[in-house]
Amino acid sequence: MTLAVDITRRLGAFDLAIRFEAPPGVTAVFGRSGAGKTSLVNAVAGLLRPDRGRIALHGRVLFDATTGVDLPAHRRRIGYVFQDGRLFPHLSVRRNLLYGAPPAADPGALARVAALLDISDLLNRAPAGLSGGEKQRVAIGRALLSEPQMLLMDEPLASLDADRKSVILPYLERLRDETGLPIFYVSHAIEEVARLANTVVILEGGAVGAAGPATEVFADPANVRRLGLRDAGAVLAARVVEHHSDGLSELETSGARLILPRVDAPVGSALRVRIAARDVILATAAPTGLSALNVLPVTVVEIRSGAGPGAVVQLKNGIDLLIARVTKRSVEALGLRPGDAVFAVIKSVSVARADVGGAGAPKTVPAGAKT
Amino acid sequence: MTDWFGPEEWQAVRLSLRVALVATLATLPVAYGLAHLLARRDFVGKSALNIAVHLPLVLPPVVTGYGLLLLFGPTAPLGRALEAIGLPLAFRWTGAALAAGIMALPLMVRAMRLAIETVDARLEAAAATLGAPPARVFVTITLPLAAPGVLAGAVLGFAKAIGEFGATITFVSNIPGETRTLPSAVYTFLQVPGGDASALRLAAVAVAIAALALVLSEVWAARALRKVRGQ
Numbered sequence: 001m002t003l004a005v006d007i008t009r010r011l012g013a014f015d016l017a018i019r020f021e022a023p024p025g026v027t028a029v030f031g032r033s034g035a036g037k038t039s040l041v042n043a044v045a046g047l048l049r050p051d052r053g054r055i056a057l058h059g060r061v062l063f064d065a066t067t068g069v070d071l072p073a074h075r076r077r078i079g080y081v082f083q084d085g086r087l088f089p090h091l092s093v094r095r096n097l098l099y100g101a102p103p104a105a106d107p108g109a110l111a112r113v114a115a116l117l118d119i120s121d122l123l124n125r126a127p128a129g130l131s132g133g134e135k136q137r138v139a140i141g142r143a144l145l146s147e148p149q150m151l152l153m154d155e156p157l158a159s160l161d162a163d164r165k166s167v168i169l170p171y172l173e174r175l176r177d178e179t180g181l182p183i184f185y186v187s188h189a190i191e192e193v194a195r196l197a198n199t200v201v202i203l204e205g206g207a208v209g210a211a212g213p214a215t216e217v218f219a220d221p222a223n224v225r226r227l228g229l230r231d232a233g234a235v236l237a238a239r240v241v242e243h244h245s246d247g248l249s250e251l252e253t254s255g256a257r258l259i260l261p262r263v264d265a266p267v268g269s270a271l272r273v274r275i276a277a278r279d280v281i282l283a284t285a286a287p288t289g290l291s292a293l294n295v296l297p298v299t300v301v302e303i304r305s306g307a308g309p310g311a312v313v314q315l316k317n318g319i320d321l322l323i324a325r326v327t328k329r330s331v332e333a334l335g336l337r338p339g340d341a342v343f344a345v346i347k348s349v350s351v352a353r354a355d356v357g358g359a360g361a362p363k364t365v366p367a368g369a370k371t
Numbered sequence: 372m373t374d375w376f377g378p379e380e381w382q383a384v385r386l387s388l389r390v391a392l393v394a395t396l397a398t399l400p401v402a403y404g405l406a407h408l409l410a411r412r413d414f415v416g417k418s419a420l421n422i423a424v425h426l427p428l429v430l431p432p433v434v435t436g437y438g439l440l441l442l443f444g445p446t447a448p449l450g451r452a453l454e455a456i457g458l459p460l461a462f463r464w465t466g467a468a469l470a471a472g473i474m475a476l477p478l479m480v481r482a483m484r485l486a487i488e489t490v491d492a493r494l495e496a497a498a499a500t501l502g503a504p505p506a507r508v509f510v511t512i513t514l515p516l517a518a519p520g521v522l523a524g525a526v527l528g529f530a531k532a533i534g535e536f537g538a539t540i541t542f543v544s545n546i547p548g549e550t551r552t553l554p555s556a557v558y559t560f561l562q563v564p565g566g567d568a569s570a571l572r573l574a575a576v577a578v579a580i581a582a583l584a585l586v587l588s589e590v591w592a593a594r595a596l597r598k599v600r601g602q
Binding site: 045046047072073074075076077078079080082084086088089090099100102128142143146 | 598
């Protein structure tokens with residue numbers, strides 16, 4: 001296990017009791033505001049002292065209440081990218097970047113990290129003159145250059161608008177794929193989590209509501225309410241097969257082909273595609289005369305009725321899991337039961353560009369790692 | 372210049388500059404330490420410490436000087452002990468520096484406390500996560516960011532020290548060449564017939580020093596502020 005956390009901490013009237021283990025790769029901590037996300041990250045970084053418990057990184061004990069181990073933040077070797085950047089205003093970008101770099105650090109590291117994050121031209125600037133997106137990239141570079149054993153990112157994109165987010169997300173994907181550094185990524189934005197994470201921890205009221213591999217957590221009907229009815233959706237691994245001349249791209253999943261609006265990735269590249277549960281329509285027979293381009297043969301795995309009029313149906317296509325939000329009335333009218341073979345209909349245009357991200361699985365999950 | 376500026380007057384000016392400079396430099400670390408305690412720490416007796424620091428500001432200076440005399444006078448145990456280790460204070464210029472430093476302390480602490488409070492503690496936390504131990508955080512983050520306020524406090528303290536009169540004359544008297552600082556000299560010249568001209572000249576010097584100190588502090592503070600804001 002890369003990171004093992006088992007801690008409790010009282011915060012005013014609120015009890016934090018969190019226990020999970022994160023494998024290598026990107027672990028996303030997802031939860032509403034007030035769920036305890038930032039407190040958890042601060043505890044891992046050494047900025048918040050748990051009342052009880054243990055935190056270990058790569059087997060190295062950072063905190064253990066029973067043995068009295070409590071490494072101070074400056075000795076934990078955890079790079080922390082804060083939501084608000086926190087660049088040092090009196091230092092140039094270059095000196096910010098090098099602030100945490102060990103004296104014996106490779107002199108070429110600065111240039112490499114600056115190139116990775118596309119900030120080479122900013123080195124002599126002062127932080128005050130940077131845009132929000134540039135500041136966040138410098139903050140990420142600064143954390144990287146401190147040669148951490150893990151990167152903590154607390155909503156690094158939350159202060160940015162949608163356009164800037166879409167610009168920075170590819171940098172984070174590059175970071176994940178090119179450095180192989182374990183990343184602990186806190187967010188309440190499901191598209192970010194779906195694009196980046198291979199492990200998801202959902203926090204609810206200071207405790208772990210669900211945790212596991214991203215594909216399983218997102219495809220579990222029990223988590224739909226936790227993720228938000230509007231946002232819930234499964235993540236599929238896909239590969240680009242062909243770019244069609246009419247602006248559409250054809251992707252291959254384990255059991256089907258998907259036609260989506262043009263994706264910015266060359267043929268052959270591995271991607272993750274998030275398909276929102278509310279965008280999936282179910283049909284008991286192969287539909288004809290339908291505008292939707294994607295009709296996937298699927299098997300019903302589980303049907304979970306909610307308290308309201310809705311139900312969530314988990315579906316299997318190849319080895320991929322999908323979820324669909326339908327009404328209880330439809331479940332009854334179609335007579336859906338686990339094991340039934342049905343068709344899942346997905347409109348191409350319902351999959352937004354933000355829902356498609358680089359998969360990057362090979363480097364984040366070293367051979368033999370359990371995810 | 373010496374034509375119109377007598378040796379006695381020069382002596383007073385030189386002594387005052389020395390006393391004020393030593394007082395400011397010696398008080399600076401103490402004031403910063405107290406300001407840091409008051410700005411960043413919570414402890415039992417914090418308000419008592421705050422009151423004690425501010426006492427010299429609100430007490431009549433004569434009372435402060437009398438207090439110093441009781442503590443550090445030639446017959447007081449503390450005074451004798453310091454004299455034994457080669458630091459006599461009573462009726463010496465060092466005593467004048469102590470009196471000036473005590474009087475300057477509250478002003479310096481107030482300015483520095485405000486400066487430290489404006490330093491974003493989250494930046495210090497960020498520095499710690501980058502591997503910086505507390506001493507390095509202090510030197511590279513806290514101190515540079517608090518510098519404008521620290522500097523302003525030091526200049527304020529210097530101005531107060533150079534003008535200190537009541538506590539100084541009570542504690543170390545008014546001995547020419549040893550404890551007769553600029554304010555004491557002005558006071559003395561005003562007491563003797565025909566001393567008006569000297570008093571006026573010294574007053575002019577006092578105005579010049581004060582104005583220069585203010586200009587310097589403005590320039591330094593503006594420069595430090597530009598740096599802190601990253602411009």
